[in-house]
Amino acid sequence: MSHPHFLVIPYPILGHINPLLQFSQVLTKHGCKITFLITEFNQKRMKNAIDHLRTQINFVELSDGLDPEDDRSDQPKVILSLRNTMPSKLHNLIQNINVLDGDDSKITCLVVSKNMGWALEVGHKLGIKGALLWPASATSLASFDSIPTLIHERIIDSETGLPTRKQEIQLLPNSPMMDTANLPWCSLGKNFFLHMVEDTQSLKLGEWWLCNTTSELEPGAFAKWARFLPIGPLMQSDRSKSSFWREDTSCLDWLDQHPPQSVVYVSFGSLATVEANQFKELALGLDLLNKPFLWVVRPSNDNDRHNHAYPDGFIGSKGKVIGWAPQKKILNHPAIACFITHCGWNSIIEGVCGGIPFLCWPFFSDQFINKSYICDVWKVGVGLEKDENGVISKGEIRKKVEQILGNEDIKARSLKLKELTLNNSAEAGQSSKNLQKFINWANN
Template sequence: MGIPHFLVIPYPVLGHVNPLMQLSEALTKHGCKITFLNTEFSHKRANNAGAGLDNLKESGIKFVTLPDGLEPEDDRSDHEKVILSIQSNMPSLLPKLIEDINALDAENSITCIVATMNMGWALEIGHKLGIEGALLWTASATSLAACYCIPRLIDDGIIDSEGVATKKQEFQLSLNMPMMDPADLPWGGLRKVFFPQIVKEMKILELGEWWLCNTTCDLEPGALAISPRFLPIGPLMESDTNKNSFWEEDITCLDWLDQQPPQSVVYVSFGSLAIVEPNQFKELALGLDLLNMPFLWVVRSDNNNKVNSAYPDEFHGSKGKIVNWVPQRKILNHPAIACFISHCGWNSTIEGVCSGIPFLCWPFFSDQFVNRSYICDVWKVGLKLDKDGNGLILKGEIRKKVDQLLGNEDIKARSLKLKELTVNNSVNGDQSSKNLEKFINWAK
């Protein structure tokens, strides 16, 4: 019997690629072999951003690529287009790729395929070839539980067959889970086409024996109890460097942070997908100016064409530093950071929790609303930013909430306590590492 050999296949967005990279590094530490399948476009993009992926061979991770079926100039922020293109192009190419990989080392042929959401087709192909499969769910276990419970939510009349909430009243997925607003379900805020895609995907994903979750029993106990398939293996925090960034990281911000007093800087980042509309961008800029403290604000360059002109004339930003992309875990663990204005994506949520930093929550779509309710109502380590009648978060609201958050010693204390609970969970001998070993032994 050879060593376990995992073929790992992320959907090509950072929020999927990075956790799968962290899992891959954890698996190589257990002596497993990893073949990491990127799309040609995203592999090239990461290498251009200085990721140096091809130097990772020594670590036991080998990269392979397949085309996503789109042209280089196509808009890859149109996820409907990307998903359809991948699903109509990559499946026919995968069997040959698997054959080629196995031909190179027949002793250690692929034993298991691990895919993320939208890439379930790979588990189908593996199934036909007699290769075991698993899902790495990169959002919260609660959002997985919600997707898993879709048939029940329809039967109970909470949503209709198109995923639309039928009434306003809150509900619980299970008794020991927080109340949820139907509007905050993970497909909320996404275009209608995504709901049938989620339903179809969840069916295919049942081919995966395990649904690995980047979470811990302490963070989401109720959600994890919903299905025996849910296996918490988080927080996935292997490497400190981000080998898979799509943008070049600006590391000058670390030197800048070194010059700021402890707990004095407001850090603002909305992840790799969210787009801030021009009017909202202006309010945010003016709100940061109003703060009597330094700020570090990530404004992605791919957005610049959309928001280039949007810095208002009266914005001076003299107390702040605006950057294109940062090594976020290093930033959040820097002693100068006071709080995190976040879109509440799950990776950012986990990184913030593991750094003991209080949150100001500004969700945009998908599971970010559910994550906000955990941050504010369940763990109580943050506050939410409220919109005005026109759906804008105003500059005065930003200033008011930053003051409230930083004046709240209870939230700070709970943030540090939750950090201790979560980080300790990733030290050997805890439940998550036992689960990871259970998974590896199964793959063997």
């Protein structure tokens, strides 16, 4: 029996690269062949991780169309450059791969992430099947797919995507009520909204919209859309976790020296930035806890310097501050008591699979609705609230940490949710069955 050959194309940020790499590794275990497209710029930054995976996955590189000195944290600029420069290069790359590999091993299916809908158009013209792997929650995908309806019902403006008035809506049955000001595109500007309208249309060329989630976590999405397919949690391999920064594994030895459920873990992912005043308040809040803490202070995107100075009065003697973390291992370490998080979906899935209670600190995009799931639907965490100056105060941090560490109901629900979620990846689990269904489809 022949096996499908997937060309996997992530949008070039860590929050997309990692789930698509994890998915690729799962596919290789099923005998599938994987070619993974990475930008030349990221290939240099991730060389060690890529070299580690070359035995399983074939990596190919293309230019993102930007100059080396361009700011790649400017998402609209990256999106535009990819869309303007990559389609013709991708077309040629696919043809070259297919000539080299011969009839037996031609590319069978493209798997792309958000912002890369144009790649499905390229594949479609070449007669190649396509699928989307959405790196965020299924509910956020549902929100983008609902844009025409939201415009038709005059809930949002057709030009800007901004709400026409203050109100709460429920996107899906069994999903939390959502303030329309927190729709995922509202904080990202008009151009991003118009891009997502266009991208979502292109993504419809993907017959399946795969989601790193489970039907228990977000039941409403899968009841409503036939093309949505939950295949999560994508947690199969530590080796698939790649980074632009070197992971500091010394924190694992440090955690070994602490008793169970005693350490507060703080990380805001690979994109969110804490402004200077808030950074100082967070530092002082962690000092106030009188508990050990492990705090990830990411280097700035363009070099290895950290973004902010620590405030006068910050002692940090009970804590450990690191530049980048082996997060999955940390969240599965018995010493971790709770997770202060930006509510990015990858972090949430890792926290749920670790059975860890959450303290929610969303910054932008889908993170607000993710917080609603944690606090209002699954009830495995609490939110950190801003004061009248828009700052989460050191007192609020201390109060909420004490509240969550003293809540046995939240701890019990976290462990129950862990069990339910991980069961999906077992051989007879729903996600495993869905994955087999997808592979069979790609092979026909």
